[in-house]
Amino acid sequence: MIETAFPGPASGRPSRSALARAAVAASLLLGLSACVTASPQPRPMPVEPDGGTGATVPPAMQWMYGSGESGASSLQAYDAFRDHVIRVARARPADSVVLAASATLATPVYVPCGAKPLAVMLDVDETAIQNLGYEYDEALNARSYDQERWNRWERTGAAAVAPMPGAVAALRAIRDAGVTVIFNSNRMAANSAQTEAAIEGAGLGPARHGETLYLQNDIGPGSAKDPRRAAVSARYCVIAMAGDQLGDFSDLFNARTLSIPDRRRFATGGRFASLWGNGWFMLSNPVYGPGIRGNFDDVFPADKRWSDPQGGNR
């Protein structure tokens, strides 16, 4: 149990004795039953946790939706987003954080703010909300992503989402600071009412299609988000953006000509390095997206490889 409960390097595996000590400390000092009563959400009923399918929850979903670690990471990003927006809103910046049409990854140029009202832009899925219901269905039935099923989810799943940790308080504080919150999502324009309901049901609204919510096929066709960013930037000074994928910041990161290692280098090097946490805010999402690609050469640099000296290699 402990073996599976604590995979990974020793740093991640408290010894049985350590757990025993911690358990004693907890039972003595914590008063868990009271805390459970005080907890915001009732525990789900443990009947057929896997629906009788024998399915298991994929590790990335366990981390993303179940761990305190990912919850803390989301809170950390949203508190930084909130603090940055409130600070920057006081002293109007000359430039927005939206790349201008002439920008490249090598030489970024940003849309100027002028006297435009202030706004922030953020993605919806796994940035503002957690798609718990969809991922539950996908994990329980061991399905891979299906665009048509996702469209049915957009139409019928609004009640089965939750806000990302920290998002509700951060967006409220940002609006209280007089900054407009605009969502930029690749959900379908045809399902705008249900997406408004999902966002507002999670406590993250208001979201009004065409005003504070931009969707796929709004303005430009398809899933490119730059045309929507350009349209919003014509009316607003966008002082911060948040997303779980680089395409939530610029479509240039989705260029097919960009290798996976170069994509990581551009995102973390040169001109963009100082933007993270300082205008661009990344939410960690290992469950899906263009960041989840790559063969051994893409992921592991040739000079950072190791073979167990005791062998046992395939």
Next chain:
Amino acid sequence: MIETAFPGPASGRPSRSALARAAVAASLLLGLSACVTASPQPRPMPVEPDGGTGATVPPAMQWMYGSGESGASSLQAYDAFRDHVIRVARARPADSVVLAASATLATPVYVPCGAKPLAVMLDVDETAIQNLGYEYDEALNARSYDQERWNRWERTGAAAVAPMPGAVAALRAIRDAGVTVIFNSNRMAANSAQTEAAIEGAGLGPARHGETLYLQNDIGPGSAKDPRRAAVSARYCVIAMAGDQLGDFSDLFNARTLSIPDRRRFATGGRFASLWGNGWFMLSNPVYGPGIRGNFDDVFPADKRWSDPQGGNR
């Protein structure tokens, strides 16, 4: 290719046309070849990327070690860590961010600073360094975690690690601000020389065992990190901590009596919510650790589930 390249909801899947547009933009404006030449690391040789085993890179490793998204998330966390430490170091706080022996998750109490010199504490594996070599071997050979193999890695893998994005510059700036950097790892004390070499080889040193590096079996036995935090807190005012697991902040989060949902609630609710990004800094690691656990009831709240109305369930 695109199908597998962009799994997940539409928000994560730029259309072919969007990619084509982005590709044109890139080829016209970017001058990739020059950028590749300018990139800090040579591309690995694409010979037998999977060593001929047919193995594939697990999704969590693709995200963690290959994506610009995870690189940006790490940079964001380290820049916030650096800025926080420099700010707090100017105005000495009354309390450290290390929980006192009397603390519980419900009622945290922190070790006072007095006139002690300032320090930060951080974990090593997947906090300061990326264990690229070990994970490469594990993925290539489709191995699960093995404590003995990990020990061989500690002894022989020092050259096959890389710093986490943002770590080198942040730790340098923190030391320049007069704050001591102390590592708290569950690597083995017997391998202290090799762990010092791994940290210093990655550009993150100095690390001196017993002074600025604490390891498993130092002070208390086993993997509990609280005894080492207590010992360091007796000599230093610890103004910030960084880690990829909740046990890098307090062993109370590893209490066996704590359910997975309650562990997430304690980490993200109540007294701890405001500490993330404000004294405690989380690095996202979906590859291993105690955050990667849980059945369907642990991970998906009972009131946030959805079944595809078109059925097709197992």
